[in-house]
Amino acid sequence: LRIAVFASGSGSNFQALAEAAQGGRLGAEIALLVCDKPSAPVVSRARAFGIDAFVFQPRDYASREAYEAEIVSRLRDEGIELIVLAGYMRLITDVLVQPYYGRMINIHPALLPAFPGIRAIRQALEYGVKLTGATVHYVDGGMDSGPILAQRAVEIRDDDTEETLAARVHAVEHELLPRAVRWIAEGRVALDGRIVTVRR
Numbered sequence: 048l049r050i051a052v053f054a055s056g057s058g059s060n061f062q063a064l065a066e067a068a069q070g071g072r073l074g075a076e077i078a079l080l081v082c083d084k085p086s087a088p089v090v091s092r093a094r095a096f097g098i099d100a101f102v103f104q105p106r107d108y109a110s111r112e113a114y115e116a117e118i119v120s121r122l123r124d125e126g127i128e129l130i131v132l133a134g135y136m137r138l139i140t141d142v143l144v145q146p147y148y149g150r151m152i153n154i155h156p157a158l159l160p161a162f163p164g165i166r167a168i169r170q171a172l173e174y175g176v177k178l179t180g181a182t183v184h185y186v187d188g189g190m191d192s193g194p195i196l197a198q199r200a201v202e203i204r205d206d207d208t209e210e211t212l213a214a215r216v217h218a219v220e221h222e223l224l225p226r227a228v229r230w231i232a233e234g235r236v237a238l239d240g241r242i243v244t245v246r247r
């Protein structure tokens with residue numbers, strides 16, 4: 048399975064995917080990184096793994112649709128079969144969602160549908176929930192709203208700060224996301240309306 052990873056920042060999830068691929072544990076090849084921030088650390092991580100990158104600046108384009116059209120043509124050239132959004136901090140339009148619905152997943156640092164959007168870890172702390180976690184879901188046109196593929200819970204401790212909680216949520220993400228990609232690569236995942244089932 049040829050996948051493209053989209054990321055905007057640190058890329059620790061990209062790193063987890065690339066290490067899993069290198070170790071033969073992903074069932075998939077990362078053929079392309081797509082990044083909207085030339086200075087993001089994830090770009091050098093891709094270079095270190097010898098993975099091709101399409102790096103762009105949104106301000107060089109007239110609209111979101113314009114750069115997404117270019118992304119779609121790169122994805123077609125590369126024969127990409129699955130898109131993995133891993134910290135891609137941009138809303139996606141129909142230009143990407145239409146052709147890739149059911150073939151695009153996202154990782155979110157909360158137990159959706161709780162705390163969609165940005166700063167999900169801080170949102171959970173400030174709300175005072177005792178349990179949060181990580182979610183892998185298919186991407187639809189909404190904000191973190193598509194069908195849920197996998198979730199894992201993380202307990203919130205009384206003395207947690209945003210930093211300590213983020214460290215535990217990220218550790219869970221780094222296991223959950225490569226596993227979800229492997230399930231898809233193995234053909235075990237079925238999407239039926241909102242319901243996703245994984246054959247064991």
Ligand code: GRF
Binds near residue numbers: 056133156217
């Ligand atoms: C992760 O928490 C992911 O769930 C969210 O953005 C963060 C990206 O972190 N969508 P990283 O760039 O993979 O380190």
